[in-house]
Amino acid sequence: MVELFMQYLLWPLVKIIVVVLFLVLMVMAMTYAERKVVAHIQVRLGPMRVGWHGILQPVADTVKLLFKEDIIPIKADLPVFILAPILVAIPAFLVFAVIPFGPAPFYIADINVGILFVLAISSFGILAILLGGWAANSKYPFMGGLRSCAQMISYELPMGLAVVSVLLVAQNLSLVSIVEWQQKSGWWLFALQPVAFVIYFICGVAETNRCPFDLPEAESELVGGFHTEYSGLRFAFFFMAEYINMVAISALTVVLFLGGWLRPFPNVAWLSFLDYVPPVVWFLLKTFFFLYLYLWIRGTFPRYRFDQLMAVGWKWFLPITLANCIVTAGVLLFFYYR
Amino acid sequence: MFYFLAALAVGFSIMVVITRIPVHSALSLGGVLISIAAIFITLEAEFLSAVQILVYVGGIMVLFLFVLMLFSIEKWGGAALHTRTWKTAVALGVVLAGELLFFVWKGITPSLPQIATPAGLGGNIEAMGWALYQRYLLPFEVASVLLLVAIIGAVLFTRKQIPKDNG
Numbered sequence: 001m002v003e004l005f006m007q008y009l010l011w012p013l014v015k016i017i018v019v020v021l022f023l024v025l026m027v028m029a030m031t032y033a034e035r036k037v038v039a040h041i042q043v044r045l046g047p048m049r050v051g052w053h054g055i056l057q058p059v060a061d062t063v064k065l066l067f068k069e070d071i072i073p074i075k076a077d078l079p080v081f082i083l084a085p086i087l088v089a090i091p092a093f094l095v096f097a098v099i100p101f102g103p104a105p106f107y108i109a110d111i112n113v114g115i116l117f118v119l120a121i122s123s124f125g126i127l128a129i130l131l132g133g134w135a136a137n138s139k140y141p142f143m144g145g146l147r148s149c150a151q152m153i154s155y156e157l158p159m160g161l162a163v164v165s166v167l168l169v170a171q172n173l174s175l176v177s178i179v180e181w182q183q184k185s186g187w188w189l190f191a192l193q194p195v196a197f198v199i200y201f202i203c204g205v206a207e208t209n210r211c212p213f214d215l216p217e218a219e220s221e222l223v224g225g226f227h228t229e230y231s232g233l234r235f236a237f238f239f240m241a242e243y244i245n246m247v248a249i250s251a252l253t254v255v256l257f258l259g260g261w262l263r264p265f266p267n268v269a270w271l272s273f274l275d276y277v278p279p280v281v282w283f284l285l286k287t288f289f290f291l292y293l294y295l296w297i298r299g300t301f302p303r304y305r306f307d308q309l310m311a312v313g314w315k316w317f318l319p320i321t322l323a324n325c326i327v328t329a330g331v332l333l334f335f336y337y338r
Numbered sequence: 339m340f341y342f343l344a345a346l347a348v349g350f351s352i353m354v355v356i357t358r359i360p361v362h363s364a365l366s367l368g369g370v371l372i373s374i375a376a377i378f379i380t381l382e383a384e385f386l387s388a389v390q391i392l393v394y395v396g397g398i399m400v401l402f403l404f405v406l407m408l409f410s411i412e413k414w415g416g417a418a419l420h421t422r423t424w425k426t427a428v429a430l431g432v433v434l435a436g437e438l439l440f441f442v443w444k445g446i447t448p449s450l451p452q453i454a455t456p457a458g459l460g461g462n463i464e465a466m467g468w469a470l471y472q473r474y475l476l477p478f479e480v481a482s483v484l485l486l487v488a489i490i491g492a493v494l495f496t497r498k499q500i501p502k503d504n505g
Contacts, residue, residue, distance in 0.1 A: 080361065113463065116388035123396025127368070130400060134361060134407050146407070149400060156396075173463060 015108045019096050027243040028058035034295050041299035065239075068232040076229065077135045084132035085230065085237035091124040092244040099251050100176045102261040102280040107176065114175040115163055118252065119156075122207070125245065126152045129209075129226050132238065136229035144226040147306065152207055154313040159203035161321035162196040165328045166256050169193060179260035186267035190257035195324045197257040199317050201290070204249035206313070208242060211298040213309060250290035251283075258286050339380050347373035360406045368399045385463045 032047070032055065039046030047054030072081060098114045100107040111117060126149055133145015167173060169192055170181040182189055190197040206213040227238045254260060261279035265271050304312070350369035357363050371394045378387035470478050 077359070077361070080365065083365075111384060113384045113388045116385065116392065120388045120391040120396060123392060123400075126400055127395065127403070130403055130407070131361075131365070134403075142407070146404070149404060153397075153400065 012108060016097075019101075019108060020093060023093065023096065023244050023247065024240075026247050027240050028062065030243045030246065030291065031061060032058045033291070034298075037292070037295040038299045041296075062236075065232060065236040068235075070232040070234060071229075073136055073138065073229050075137045077137060080131050080135035082234075084128050084135055085234040087131065088125060088128035088241040089237045091121045091128075092241040092248065094121050095245075095248045096251075098175055099248070099255060100179060100260055101251075101283050102278070106261070106280055110174055110176040112174050115167065115173050115178075115256075118175075118248075119160060119163070122245075122248075123156065125241070126156075128241075132230070133226035138229050141226050141228045144228070148209055148226055151209070151213065151309060151313075154310060155203045155206040155213075155317070158199055158313065158317035158321045159207065161318070161325055162193075162200040162203065163256065165193055165196045165321070165325045168325070168328045168332060175255050175260075179255060179262065182259045183262055183266050186265070188257065188259040188262070188264075193257065193324070193328070195320060197253075199321055199324075200257065201249075201253050201293075203317065204253060205294065205297060206309075208245045208249055208294075210242075210246065210294055212301040212303050214303060246291060246294055247287065250287045250294070253290055254283060254286040340377065343373050343377045343380070347377070361403060364399060364402045364406055367402070368395055371395055371399070385466055 035057070036046045036054070047057040050056040050060045072078065095118050097108045098111060098117055100110070129152070130145050130149040133141045133143075133148070136142070166178065166189055169189065170178045172178055172181060178189075227235055230238060259266065261283040263271070263274040263277065263279075263282055347370050350366045350373060353366035354363045354370065357366065371390060375387040375390040375395075378384075378390060
């Protein structure tokens with residue numbers, strides 16, 4: 001009885017709490033990192049006043065957001081206005097239920113349709129943004145919501161196809177098994193699927209509405225995008241979800257293409273001293289690298305025009321990923337199933 | 339668990355019909371679809387459940403909302419609760435309920451063909467793939483051709499203007 005309780009209730013609960021705390025910390029760290037990194041790219045100092053080099057800035061921001069007045073526009077559609085931030089935050093956290101941070105005890109669940117689960121859950125995010133933009137009953141958020149929705153749908157397709165070519169190689173849908181496959185084969189998957197890897201990450205940037213694909217919140221055109229009318233805690237939800245989605249995309253890129261928790265060259269014996277670094281640390285290092293890449297891209301590239309964005313998504317990424325899928329399937333068919 | 343989810347699904351479907359704001363209807367429809375996906379999970383059909391959410395909630399629902407939002411900006415007051423087709427709807431509903439009740443009363447369960455999957459196929463993705471691409475290959479292909487025709491039709495509809503412009 002006690003054992004069952006431990007296995008099915010206590011341990012999952014502990015893991016969930018740890019992951020949620022980690023994510024909240026990550027959001028705070030990311031807001032700070034974003035301001036600092038972008039500031040240094042632009043030869044500024046960024047936040048310097050709160051704490052040593054502004055390190056307590058995220059705490060101050062959180063306190064500010066918590067105590068800010070929660071304004072609901074009179075003409076807003078109340079139930080949907082309240083539902084949207086909830087709907088955007090829940091899937092953001094839920095994705096991490098299946099992401100393996102490390103071998104056996106370091107993930108919450110290993111379900112056999114893992115990657116499908118992730119795709120399904122992240123499609124809620126689109127819904128929430130669309131609803132959030134609509135519910136405020138105001139024109140800029142609405143246009144931001146529509147843009148965001150069109151963009152996310154367009155980039156979800158090549159993203160899904162990039163994942164499909166990974167699945168074809170790894171022959172499994174469970175995220176844990178995909179990493180284990182990479183361990184067995186000795187190759188990180190990005191070496192076998194370079195096209196899918198690059199396109200997946202670019203689509204990931206587009207899916208999270210980050211620069212250079214941040215048209216949904218283009219300040220110069222749309223004030224603040226779909227969350228213009230939100231304030232206080234409800235705005236914080238949207239904000240948090242965006243950063244958590246960034247962490248999720250980075251983590252997924254690592255799991256699918258960079259061998260998850262594996263060290264570099266997992267089967268090369270003379271590199272085994274690298275095993276002294278725990279797997280979770282490897283995972284986090286790789287994830288942080290991609291998060292840094294997000295900021296780097298933001299600091300470096302100008303924003304796309306909307307028609308360019310659509311053209312890139314539909315006329316380049318979709319055909320390329322489709323061709324990649326077909327070629328992958330063909331090669332596998334030719335070499336392995338003959 | 340089933341009764342709870344089923345009640346949820348029924349509740350949401352009633353909401354679909356009675357709310358006056360189209361977007362709320364669409365949202366309730368999303369609720370119905372999610373409850374059904376949850377029922378799939380209790381039936382150990384995780385694949386079906388994930389695909390249900392991916393396709394219906396992620397794809398079709400978003401499309402519905404998109405269209406509804408674009409159309410209902412002016413008519414914010416909401417759609418009419420009663421339309422002229424309600425008599426037909428009631429008649430059809432009665433017929434459908436009658437059919438369902440008949441089967442429940444008779445206690446007939448439709449006998450599904452048992453598909454022999456080779457042993458050692460773990461998980462329902464493999465089993466499903468086996469069923470789709472071995473036994474039901476023809477219906478599957480017919481369905482995909484049908485979808486292809488629909489896509490080509492849609493493309494044709496949108497292209498109608500172009501030859502005219504060119505003279």
